[in-house]
Amino acid sequence: MTLNEKQDAIIAEFEFLDDWLDKYQLIIDKSQSSKGIEDKYKVEENVIEGCQSKVWVAAEFRDEKVYYQGESNTDIAGGIVCMLVEILSGETPDDILNADLYFIERIGLKEHLSPTRSNGMLAMIKQMRIYALAFKSQNN
Amino acid sequence: MFNPDIYRHDFPILSQQIYGKPLVYFDNAATTQKPLCVVEKIKSGYLEQNANIHRGVHFLSERATEAHEAARQKVQQFINANSSNEIVFTRGTTEAINLVAFSFGETFCKADDEIIVTEMEHHSNIVPWQMMCERKGAILKVVHFDDNGVLNIEELRSLLNEKTKLVAIAQVSNTLGTINPVKEIATIAHQYGAKVLIDGAQSIPHIKVDVQSIDADFFVFSAHKIYGPTGIGVLYGKETLLEKMQPYQGGGEMIQKVTFEKTTYNELPFKFEAGTPDFIGSTALAEALNYVEKIGMANIAEHEHQLLCYAQEKLSAIEKMRFFGNSPKKSGVLSFLVGNIHPYDMGSILDKLGIAVRTGHHCAQPVMDHFGIEGTVRASFSFYNTKEEIDILYNGILRAQKMFKN
Numbered sequence: 001m002t003l004n005e006k007q008d009a010i011i012a013e014f015e016f017l018d019d020w021l022d023k024y025q026l027i028i029d030k031s032q033s034s035k036g037i038e039d040k041y042k043v044e045e046n047v048i049e050g051c052q053s054k055v056w057v058a059a060e061f062r063d064e065k066v067y068y069q070g071e072s073n074t075d076i077a078g079g080i081v082c083m084l085v086e087i088l089s090g091e092t093p094d095d096i097l098n099a100d101l102y103f104i105e106r107i108g109l110k111e112h113l114s115p116t117r118s119n120g121m122l123a124m125i126k127q128m129r130i131y132a133l134a135f136k137s138q139n140n
Numbered sequence: 141m142f143n144p145d146i147y148r149h150d151f152p153i154l155s156q157q158i159y160g161k162p163l164v165y166f167d168n169a170a171t172t173q174k175p176l177c178v179v180e181k182i183k184s185g186y187l188e189q190n191a192n193i194h195r196g197v198h199f200l201s202e203r204a205t206e207a208h209e210a211a212r213q214k215v216q217q218f219i220n221a222n223s224s225n226e227i228v229f230t231r232g233t234t235e236a237i238n239l240v241a242f243s244f245g246e247t248f249c250k251a252d253d254e255i256i257v258t259e260m261e262h263h264s265n266i267v268p269w270q271m272m273c274e275r276k277g278a279i280l281k282v283v284h285f286d287d288n289g290v291l292n293i294e295e296l297r298s299l300l301n302e303k304t305k306l307v308a309i310a311q312v313s314n315t316l317g318t319i320n321p322v323k324e325i326a327t328i329a330h331q332y333g334a335k336v337l338i339d340g341a342q343s344i345p346h347i348k349v350d351v352q353s354i355d356a357d358f359f360v361f362s363a364h365k366i367y368g369p370t371g372i373g374v375l376y377g378k379e380t381l382l383e384k385m386q387p388y389q390g391g392g393e394m395i396q397k398v399t400f401e402k403t404t405y406n407e408l409p410f411k412f413e414a415g416t417p418d419f420i421g422s423t424a425l426a427e428a429l430n431y432v433e434k435i436g437m438a439n440i441a442e443h444e445h446q447l448l449c450y451a452q453e454k455l456s457a458i459e460k461m462r463f464f465g466n467s468p469k470k471s472g473v474l475s476f477l478v479g480n481i482h483p484y485d486m487g488s489i490l491d492k493l494g495i496a497v498r499t500g501h502h503c504a505q506p507v508m509d510h511f512g513i514e515g516t517v518r519a520s521f522s523f524y525n526t527k528e529e530i531d532i533l534y535n536g537i538l539r540a541q542k543m544f545k546n
Contacts, residue, residue, distance in 0.1 A: 020159055020492040025543055028485075032545070052484040052500045052515060073514075074482040075544060 003095055006087045007103040014107040023108060024076065031078030036071035048123045053077040055124055057085075059131035064139070065090050066132050070124070080109070080121055088128055093136035097129055142443040144524050147435065150175040151524055161494030164529045169314050169342060169473055169520030170498050171364045174428075178368060181427040185420035193419045194393065194410075208419040211426035212409070218429045219359060220350040221376050225408040228382070229417050232373035233341040234264040236360035237308070239375055239412060240337055241268035243385040244306065244358075251277030254303045256334070258283045258291060258320075259510060260313040263503045265339045269308055278305070285510070289316035289465035297328060304334040306357075311343035315502045315518065316465025317448075317473030319347070323354040330355065335381065341365050345522070346444055346471045348437040351376050363421065368428035372421035375412070382408050389414040440523045444472040447521045451530045458537055460546070464507075464516050472521035475502075478537060479546040483515040489540040490517075495533055 001009070017023045037046075041058035048055045053074040060067045068089045070081035087103065088096050104110055109121070148154050151173045156163045165173065185207075191200035193208050209224070216224040230236040249255075255269050259282055273280045281304075283296045296307070307329045311322050326336045335357040340349060344361040351359045358381075362373040377385075387394055387405055391414030396404040405411045432440065451474050455461055460479035478486060487499035500515040501508045508515060519533060 021489070021539070021543070024489060024492060028543055053482065074484045076485050076488050 003087060003091050003099055007101070007106075010083055010087065010103050011106045020108075027079030027083075028075045029079070030082045031072065031075040034071070034078065034082045035069075037069040041069060042071065048120055048127050053120070055081050055120065057081065057124060057127050057131075059128070059135070061135040061138070065092055066096060066135055068128060068131070077120070081124055084121075084124055084128060088132075093132040093139070096132035097136070101125065142439050142523075144443065144526050147175075148524050150177070150431075152176065154524060158494040158496075159492055162532075164495040164532050166519040166521065166525065166529070166533065167496045167498050168345075168522040168525075169365075169502075169518065171370070172345060172367045172522055173524070174369070175367055175431055177431055178424050178428050181424045182369060182420055185423055190420070192416055204419055207423045208417065211422035214426035214429055215374055215376075218349075218433070219374075219376055220352050222352060223379055226376055226379050226382065228375040228377065228409045228412045229422055230360075230373045230375050231371055231418075232362040232364070233339060233360050234268075234362075234373075236358075236373055236375035237265055237337070237339065238268045239388040240358050240360075240377070241272040243388050243412070244335070244381070245272035245276055245278070247385045249276045249278050249305050252303060253278040253305045254281055254299075254301070255279070256281045256283060256296065256299055256304060256307045256329075258285065258309050259506050260285050260289065260291070260316055260318060260504065261308070261310055261506070262314050262339065262341070263505070265308050265310060265337075266506070282506075283309075285316075285318070287511075289313065289318045289467045291318065291320055293321070293324070293328070296325065300329060300332040300334060302332065304329070304332055306335045306337060308337040308339070310339040310341070311349075312340075312346065312471045312473075313465065313504075313507070314342045314473065315475055315504045315507045315516070316467065317470040317475070318465055318467040319343070319469040319471055321469075322356070326355045326357075342471065342473070345432070346441055348441070357381055363425040363428065366425075366428055367431060368425040369421045372418045372425055374425075379408060382412070387411050387414070391415045393417070435523060443523050444521050444525075447525055447527065447530065448472045448474065450527050451519065451521070451533070454530055454534050455537065458534070458541070460541075461537075464511055464513075474519045474521075475516040476519075477513065477516055478541055479544075481540065481544045481546050483517045485544060486517045486537070486540050489543060490533070490536045493532070493536045493539065495536050497533075 037056050042056050046056045046058050055072040055077050057070045068085045070085045072078035153173050189204050191204045193205040212224045212227045215227045281299045285291045312319050322338050329336045337358040338356045340359050340361040345366040357378050359376040364370040394406050394411050394414040396406050462477045464475040483499035490497055498518045
């Protein structure tokens with residue numbers, strides 16, 4: 001699946017949920033069923049500090065592609081990082097850097113992109129792009 | 141029997157729908173909603189009475205000055221200060237504490253002097269003292285509380301000595317709801333010659349305050365916590381102390397005579413009010429004080445106490461419910477956690493149900509450290525809240541619990 005196909009699959013999951021609580025339930029379920037992050041990566045250096053939630057993100061570079069892992073101490077931020085990992089993992093640094101993450105708006109999570117939102121979705125995306133950029137420059 | 145519905149009409153914001161559900165506003169400890177009369181006062185202030193105060197000779201300026209000074213007298217009467225010279229308008233509680241920490245510190249404190257705060261203070265009653273101690277080489281001491289959130293008065297006694305210059309303490313904890321025995325604390329501190337600053341941010345909307353009866357040397361609060369506007373607050377200080385203290389900020393209003401060689405300062409309270417004061421906000425604050433007086437502070441306290449008891453009883457039936465702050469003397473603040481649901485997750489779900497609560501450390505990280513937690517969910521009540529709203533909160537928590545399978 002391409003990056004956009006993965007986004008479309010997530011949009012499809014949310015498509016028929018018009019109640020906010022059902023959307024949140026799906027996000028919570030994603031977090032609770034997620035593999036999370038390997039213990040070796042669950043360290044202070046990998047923390048993206050939100051105001052209230054804590055998110056860990058790590059990345060590996062194999063065969064020209066970036067593989068992410070992520071986890072949070074809250075289920076809502078956890079579900080969000082989980083979707084980002086699902087969409088961006090296995091892509092090339094260029095595809096990650098150029099990605100238009102339209103799924104956020106389509107599933108109604110745009111409010112979470114505000115820099116003041118305490119789950120720091122914007123910070124998660126930024127950190128994931130920084131990894132991609134770092135791998136790209138290492139590679140060149 | 142107190143009927144909150146009579147007063148809810150004064151607060152149009154409360155009849156809003158949030159995500160299609162009626163708003164349940166339980167974030168009153170962060171800020172209270174404003175009644176129509178307060179909003180009207182701000183509006184008429186700008187539309188009919190706006191002119192810079194004090195030195196103006198024209199009609200509007202005189203009217204605005206009279207209204208501003210009448211507001212000062214209203215505050216004086218509300219907290220029973222001895223004189224309106226003891227009422228300094230500030231931007232809020234935080235600025236009032238910073239003012240005292242600076243001016244009292246510069247005037248009375250030297251190296252090795254001691255300041256006492258408590259473990260349950262809001263950051264704004266910790267950090268200004270830390271900064272002052274750093275500046276003067278003074279030492280900050282801390283009184284702790286037990287697991288019910290009751291302050292250890294014996295520890296306070298043991299910390300006090302002739303080097304103690306000031307004890308800074310909240311009358312009501314914003315996180316635990318504990319009502320501290322400030323009168324007793326002032327008596328003990330005064331035995332050692334220490335002064336007392338009482339942070340009234342969380343007590344002023346709930347408890348009848350009499351600064352002379354509790355013998356506070358300083359008492360501070362914010363207008364927005366008592367149905368008044370944001371951006372204005374009050375410092376009460378005993379006149380004899382304020383007289384001796386050096387000014388906090390320099391500028392217009394606070395001077396008597398300025399030359400390049402020497403400037404002399406204005407009298408109290410203007411010495412501490414550099415720049416154009418919020419003369420519209422002050423009149424709106426006075427209006428808010430009139431409003432709560434009309435309802436009656438005793439009626440407010442009684443209704444909020446009933447809400448707290450009802451909420452504690454109702455919510456304690458929820459499985460894995462933990463309350464933080466079980467002091468026998470407690471104001472309308474309920475801090476809690478359910479199982480291992482993160483407070484941010486709980487708050488987000490309650491939000492989608494139209495329920496406004498606060499989550500996190502509530503600017504009181506030492507309180508969180510005491511219990512070894514990151515944060516709590518906090519529901520805080522006002523006289524306009526109802527038992528039905530607590531039922532909605534109860535059902536909301538159960539709903540969230542189900543969603544998190546916890």
